[in-house]
Amino acid sequence: MAEITYTEEDKQKVLEKLDQKTWKIKDLAKVLRMNKKVVQKIVMDLIEEGKATYWSSGSTTYYATPRYVEEYERKRAEG
C-alpha cells in the first residue's frame, strides 16, 4: 500500500479545525475537502505528538485538541 503523505500546510489546517470543536474524521475530511485517509493519518500523527486527543461520547469517538477538550469538559462540569 502506498505511503500516505501530506504537507505541513495540510497539517496546520487540520489542527486549526480540531481546536474549534470535536470532529469525526469523515466530517473533518468533508469540511476541509481532503482525502479521508490523509486526514486520518494527520490526526493520528497529531495524537502521537500530543497535539490532538480522543474524546468519546460513550458511543462514538471524536477528535479535538487537548485544549478544546479540557475547556469543553470544564463547561460540561459547570452544567
Add this chain to the structure above:
Amino acid sequence: MSETPLLDQIPDGPWPSFVKEIRKTAELQEKAIKEGKEIKMPGCAKALLKQLERSYEDKKTHWKHGGIVSVVGYGGGVIGRYSDLGDELPEVHHFHTIRVNMPAGWFYSTKALRQLMDVWEKWGSGLLNMHGSTGDIILLGTRSEYLQPCFEDMMKMDPPFDIGGSGSDLRTPSACMGPALCEFACFDTLDLCYDLTMEYQNELHRPMWPYKFKFKISGCPNDCVAAKARSDFAIIGTWKGDIQIDQEAVKEYAEWMDIEEEVVKLCPTGAISYDAEKKEIKIDNSNCVRCMHCINKMPKALKPGKERGATICIGAKAPCVEGAIIGWVAVPFIPADELKDRVKEIVEPLWDWWDDEGKFRERIGEFIWRKGMGMFLRVIGQEPDVRMIKHPRTNPFMYFEENELRPSKVVEELKKRGVKFKSLEREEEE
C-alpha cells in the same frame, strides 16, 4: 421479612441462578470488609439486588446508560451504566460495564484468569459474565474514577488483557476453537482471529462508523460461533472436492450404528448411499451441501475434503424484535493460505464505502440491500457467481444488465414458429 421477596423466588428453580451468585458475592464482600480488606465498591452486590427487586415491583428498569465513560485513548469498550435510584442506592449509582477482549477461541490459563479476577475484585464489583453475546469477558459494575486504574492494572498482567469493542466500532472478533481442539477445522481460526484483532486495533477501539461491525470465524460449516447468523462478516470454513472416506472405519461404525437410518436417510440432498453387504458408503459430492451431519455422526470415517478454505457470508444480524437475518454468500471460496490477505482486501473497501454512504445505525447488510448487490460486488472487486445466494438453492443473486443478454437461439426459433411469449409481449409493449 426478606428485603427482596420477589427475587427470593428465582433461585428456587433447578437452574443456576444469577440471584444466588449475586448473593454469594454480597456475602464475600461483607466477609472481606470484616477482614479489613480494601473494597472499592462496598455493598454494591446487595444494592444491586435491591435495585432489581425495585424493578420487579415497578415493572421498569432503573438503569440509565450513556455519558462519557472511557479510558485514555479509547472510544469503546466501556458501557456507561447509572442507576436512577442513586440517592437511595449510592452503592450502584455508577455501575459501568467493561468489555475485555477475550483470547481467540476462549482459551485461558488459570493464572491469567486469577490475575484478571484479582484486578476486578480490586477495582470493581467482582461480578462478571463469561462470556457476553459478543464473546468478550463482561466485567459488571464499577465507578467512573476506577475505569482508568482498572484498565492500567489489566495492561500490567502477564499476559496483558485489552478492552474489547462497543458502540459503532469493530466489535471484538471471535472465533471457534478451530484446529486447537477440533479435527474438522478447515483453517486456523485462532490465527486469523488474532491477526484481524491486531491489524484493526484502531477500528476496534475508536468507534467511527455508521454502526457496529462484527467478524465471527468458524472453522467448518458446523459454525459453532453462529457466524452466519450473528456477524456482519462471517468467515466459515469449507472445502472443495470430495469428503474423505475411510471405509475400514465405516465398517467399525456398522457394528453398532444403523448407518442407513442415522446417516443416509438424514442426508438433506440424498447424496449418500450405503452398501449394507460390503458395509461401504458412497457420496455424490456434487450434491453435498456441507450440512456436516454425516461427518458429525461418523467422525472417524469421514473428514472434510483436502482442499480447504473458507466462505465469506455478509450481512447477518440478530435483532431481538424482528428476528435473525442470516448472512448471504459473498465470496464462495478463499483458500486457507490466502485468507488473511483476501479478507482485508475485501473488508477495507467495504468499510470505506459504508462509512462514506451508510446511514446512521445502518448495518452493513442493510446498507448493501439499499445500494444493491451489483454495487457491492464492484466495491469488493468480485465477479457475480451463481454460488452467491441469499437462500440456499432458491434465489441466486445473479442478474444481468440488458446489454449483457445474448439472444436465445431457442427463443428466436420458437418465435419464428409463431409461439408467443407473454413476457416478450410485455417487453414489446413497454
